[in-house]
Amino acid sequence: MAQASTTDKTTSDTVPAARSAGVPARLADEQSQGKTTIASGVVQKIAGMAAREVSGVHAMGGGVSRAFGAIRERIPGAGTVSTSGVSVEVGEKQAAIDLDVVVEYGAGIVDLARAVRRNVITAVERMTGLEVIEVNIAVNDIHLPDDNGDGDEAAQSRVE
Template sequence: MADHKEYWSTIGDQGSIRISEDVVASIAALSASETDGVSGLYSSLTNDIVNFLSKKNLSKGVRIELGDEDTVKIEIGFLAEFGHNICEVAKQVQQSVKASVESMTGLKVIEVNIHVGGVTFAPAAPSETDTAEE
């Protein structure tokens, strides 16, 4: 994400509203990380794997581009869980992120581009021979 923060602004009869791109990124990241089959977010620029439980670093796998006429483009990088259909997970992330951002901000999401940075595997369960050796 850019070093400088951009804001989406609107002025109504009761005053102005400003929403930071960081807020939009956080909404998108939380929505993506809650999707079944997503194990975490992935930042392809720095190759950092972001633990999706960390609220502080939640939006590192998300890029936001605010456009004209109340539009936004979103890029999300995530790690897929082994055993899930990656295309189906990516489509679900696109739908979930679009719905969340539009309903919470009023912005029109025109693109949700997905980058799958890898596949994660569940930790192996200890076998009976491993527990017998201890």
């Protein structure tokens, strides 16, 4: 009976080893010709673009980061901020991603988060070869439809 448990233990130990042995070949480009490293800024940009592609995502980032982003876009040569609301941890073979999202009013937040998560994981894994172990999404705000046009006309007619 001791041998049976030893055999079971050996079998169970080899199964994860077989799985993990196949995974690094898919995730890392470790050939005899050199090594590829991917900067965290690259993963941030990919994740940010993938999140914005999902219908129902209005903007990325919290109120403060969006305000700094608006100021930064006005500075010549600063370019656009594509990493606002995105933070990542990148290892040699895995990445973890945190997103701050502003959603459009009326969008189902649970379904939207699921779609964003799926799109980000697909894009990052396809483009970088890194395994995305988690995508945490924080919904910080809801964008309401603009009624400024009607409100301004009504205010002007009352004042005149």
